[in-house]
Amino acid sequence: MDIDDVVAIDVHTHAEISKNGHGSLSPALFGASEKYFKAHGHRQPSIAEMAAYYRERRMAAVVFTVDAEHATGHPRIANEEVAESCAEHGDVLIPFASVDPWKGRAGVREARRLVGEYGVRGFKFHPSIQGFAPNDPMAYPLYEVIEELGVPALFHTGQTGIGAGVPGGGGIRLKYSNPMLVDDVAVDFPELRIILAHPSFPWQDEALAVATHKPYVHIDLSGWSPKYFPPQLVRYANTLLKDKVLFGSDFPVITPDRWLADFAELEIKPEVRPKILKDNAAKLLGLVKTD
Template structure:
């Protein structure tokens, strides 16, 4: 088995944080949303109580460069479930990310139902420079430990890239008729425990505080060496006590700063995080060092 490691990305000394979870929601080539994408984004804005512009890669680069941060960007491929293509293609993300190598870290969204076709696409995208792949089991309607998905996970493991899985509750579909057809059961983080056993070298991120399965997520991350947790999608003031405690102690080297931008802004997230009383060493790990190590970023020194 050949493990083709991704190319190096340099981490500048002035970078104060790496946001591992941001969404690119608008294409520079076709800024018009489909009806499905528009309904989805409207429902998300209502759920989070925040109006926002759907960002392009250019928008994300400008926002995070001003903040002296890097950010992981991606779209989600829910085409199997919705019949709609990605709002922004993976190739567009990669092409535009190349213009901002000190700010944008590109991830890709692929169809988990595509079998060997998707596995081939993963190898192509990895060769083009993607650093990882975002999955949303509830929106994409699949169990991560379903054997039909294993050729896809094998390709990610082989290429040395990262698999990022949404976990827990989701604002996607919330309030829409029938929850927009989205089933929460697919995003129980215990499904990732099987993945971490069967692909022991696969680098995994569990996205978000995993309500109502927070303890399951903590257990998997504590037990499996390559499983990390990103803290996106929730204001830190709503974090459950167990998550706050493990982020300070046993899992401080596996917690990752993330916002879910544009649903939450870095300013809002960091302001609320500062109220939790973490010392500077732990904050440096969570804001920067853990992600740099996981993503293989190199120091500019």
């Protein structure tokens, strides 16, 4: 990847469908998410199509799926497929993996193999879908190897559109996505690079507190149009967290075109914009040398 030729890095995009047509979530959960985001009938692009989309815009993108087999019973898209497909488009795509923490030692072995053999650059967790509290010691062996490997862990935080409107929320418990639970992880794994995904409604202040207090905790801005960002998030992005806030869209349910158009109208300092859109992510993902 020629980082100098990239104008932005989208740190939050989803591989929703495999090469053989298998979806990353069940149809019921997909349908709820589409309704929540008002993205009815949105296409589920292949990773090759995602690459073409971002290449056309001179952007890079982090790509991942969600492994929640234990809680949902739905087979995941293989991390190996995501990594190999991203490698075919290494000029624009950056592979993350998702390992269900309930897999225990098998998950730990897989994480080590994915980084060593497949070039995975980080890991995605969705505590509400995966059905675990981030500070559950059950997940600690997995965090330990991720910290050792020196790659980031991205945690969904706040409410989720997945399961919204389905009776019982499709079994998804929102409490697991409180960013204060990730604060414990930041304490117990002090060198682990962490990304808190999304404006963390209804726990926005908690997310800001954790990211301000813990030096290696970042926030991505995916999943919301910037015109709906809480004012305190904009204020912190402009000041105390200007080096720790990251552009993310949540593609394909939210496109970077829509996100960037609304971000252009946001009162962000000119010197901070390039940090959010590219520079902070480039440093976190090891795409540029740091002091």
